[in-house]
Amino acid sequence: MALKLLIVDSDEEWLFSAKEYFEELNYSATLVSNGKDAQVALYNDSFFAVILNVAVQNHPGIQVLKFIRSNHAAQKVIMLTELEEGVDEEDQWTIEKLVKAGANEAIVKPFELCDLKGLLEGHQSVSDMVSTIKKRSGVSAEEEVEAVDDKFTHVRIDDFYSSKAVLFDIFIKLKSNRYIKILHAGDTFSKERIDKYKTEKNVEFLYFDKKDLYKYVKFNNFFAKNVINNPKAPSVLKVKMLQNVSEKFLEQAFSEGMKPQIIDQGKEIAENVYELIKGDENLYQVFRSYSDFDPNAFTHAYLVTLFSTSIIKQFEWESKTTIECTALACMFHDIGKMQLDKTLLNMKTSDMSEEQLEEYRKHPELGLELISSNSLINNSVKQIILQHHEHYDGSGFPFSKKGAKILTLSNIVCLADNFVHIIQDQELKPMEALKVLLTNREELPWYNSKIVECLIKVFADPAKIRKEMYLPSNSKVVNRKAS
Ligand SMILES: [Fe+2]
Numbered sequence: 294m295a296l297k298l299l300i301v302d303s304d305e306e307w308l309f310s311a312k313e314y315f316e317e318l319n320y321s322a323t324l325v326s327n328g329k330d331a332q333v334a335l336y337n338d339s340f341f342a343v344i345l346n347v348a349v350q351n352h353p354g355i356q357v358l359k360f361i362r363s364n365h366a367a368q369k370v371i372m373l374t375e376l377e378e379g380v381d382e383e384d385q386w387t388i389e390k391l392v393k394a395g396a397n398e399a400i401v402k403p404f405e406l407c408d409l410k411g412l413l414e415g416h417q418s419v420s421d422m423v424s425t426i427k428k429r430s431g432v433s434a435e436e437e438v439e440a441v442d443d444k445f446t447h448v449r450i451d452d453f454y455s456s457k458a459v460l461f462d463i464f465i466k467l468k469s470n471r472y473i474k475i476l477h478a479g480d481t482f483s484k485e486r487i488d489k490y491k492t493e494k495n496v497e498f499l500y501f502d503k504k505d506l507y508k509y510v511k512f513n514n515f516f517a518k519n520v521i522n523n524p525k526a527p528s529v530l531k532v533k534m535l536q537n538v539s540e541k542f543l544e545q546a547f548s549e550g551m552k553p554q555i556i557d558q559g560k561e562i563a564e565n566v567y568e569l570i571k572g573d574e575n576l577y578q579v580f581r582s583y584s585d586f587d588p589n590a591f592t593h594a595y596l597v598t599l600f601s602t603s604i605i606k607q608f609e610w611e612s613k614t615t616i617e618c619t620a621l622a623c624m625f626h627d628i629g630k631m632q633l634d635k636t637l638l639n640m641k642t643s644d645m646s647e648e649q650l651e652e653y654r655k656h657p658e659l660g661l662e663l664i665s666s667n668s669l670i671n672n673s674v675k676q677i678i679l680q681h682h683e684h685y686d687g688s689g690f691p692f693s694k695k696g697a698k699i700l701t702l703s704n705i706v707c708l709a710d711n712f713v714h715i716i717q718d719q720e721l722k723p724m725e726a727l728k729v730l731l732t733n734r735e736e737l738p739w740y741n742s743k744i745v746e747c748l749i750k751v752f753a754d755p756a757k758i759r760k761e762m763y764l765p766s767n768s769k770v771v772n773r774k775a776s
Pocket residue numbers: 626627656681682
């Protein structure tokens with residue numbers, strides 16, 4: 294079923310071209326040219342989104358926005374505005390002002406309709422995405438295209454999952470800047486075709502436009518949720534699916550910045566992290582044998598998320614809120630590195646010069662700066678990011694905080710962060726990395742010992758831990774004698 298749009302603008306020519314464009318994309322559009330008619334339309338019908346020019350007459354746009362906010366609080370509204378050159382910003386409706394006034398998004402005219410399409414897609418649920426896709430019967434022919442490599446992102450062919458109809462175009466790479474479109478948006482997903490490329494042509498990766506990352510992440514997170522909540526699904530698959538979606542999510546966040554939809558998506562992923570950590574008793578086995586040594590920053594952030602939240606799970610005070618909040622902080626803990634010289638992003642600290650180290654040590658504060666004005670991120674997340682390199686013995690940065698002055702959650706993330714560095718930098722399996730961490734006399738005082746104890750428990754069978762806990766201490770002695 295098509296998603297309904299209400300488009301309100303006094304420029305009739307533009308209205309008709311927008312209608313034509315969006316109907317081609319399987320939306321349906323109701324057009325009105327003034328604010329009063331917009332309110333009547335809203336009274337009579339419901340819409341997926343309202344696209345509203347602030348400058349319309351006969352009930353000004355801003356009055357219509359207020360009407361919507363007081364009568365249809367959840368209605369998505371995208372405001373259009375035109376800025377006049379030479380007029381003071383104070384006297385114009387800027388994007389910031391419109392968002393403050395209650396718009397979900399705002400965009401300055403003139404713009405390309407595909408930019409408006411992007412804003413709309415950012416608000417679609419998975420079922421919205423599936424319903425707007427124009428389904429084609431069968432599979433379209435292959436099409437060779439020339440496009441710059443920078444436009445694309447890729448996933449391993451084995452990690453690609455799809456709905457029945459493909460949500461966006463999928464390509465394979467021929468050579469630099471040359472691709473073949475193997476499935477078009479709306480095609481019926483063809484496993485045969487994918488398998489053919491895999492087995493006959495040894496294709497390892499599938500490519501798609503970076504603009505479609507949002508759809509990819511949204512769909513895969515939805516899919517991961519179903520798998521995570523399925524008690525029969527193997528734990529290793531759950532961990533892998535969440536890794537895949539988290540890495541692509543971080544790629545999008547690092548390239549597009551902290552937009553509201555990105556934060557919302559991050560919260561949805563954090564919920565899945567919680568479900569995984571809470572519900573799966575066999576995770577310790579996956580952790581013991583984990584062996585993905587990819588040193589990239591996105592894998593790093595995912596592993597820090599996984600181990601930090603698993604440590605929290607060992608504490609009696611663990612809760613859904615604490616785990617989700619820490620998961621979000623872990624995903625963004627190194628976001629401040631975006632502001633640093635690119636060469637530092639994947640560099641080991643042991644390879645850095647004194648000058649580079651000084652630069653690197655700024656990243657917690659830079660991270661805080663990047664998100665400080667974001668009202669969707671709560672203060673605990675901000676503090677975890679700021680303090681994730683503080684050490685329990687006072688030897689950390691940026692403030693050399695000590696002991697109880699450091700947030701416990703930050704010290705947990707600090708431990709998980711360094712633990713993951715040992716895994717990635719030295720290419721060690723977690724159990725070997727644990728040995729390295731526990732025998733490092735210099736660095737062990739960086740962490741509260743209770744937290745280290747909980748990291749060890751992450752690798753133990755929870756059923757065994759419970760059994761030990763419930764046995765009275767003297768019965769352990771009896772047990773030992775008996776065996
Ligand atoms: Fe860091």
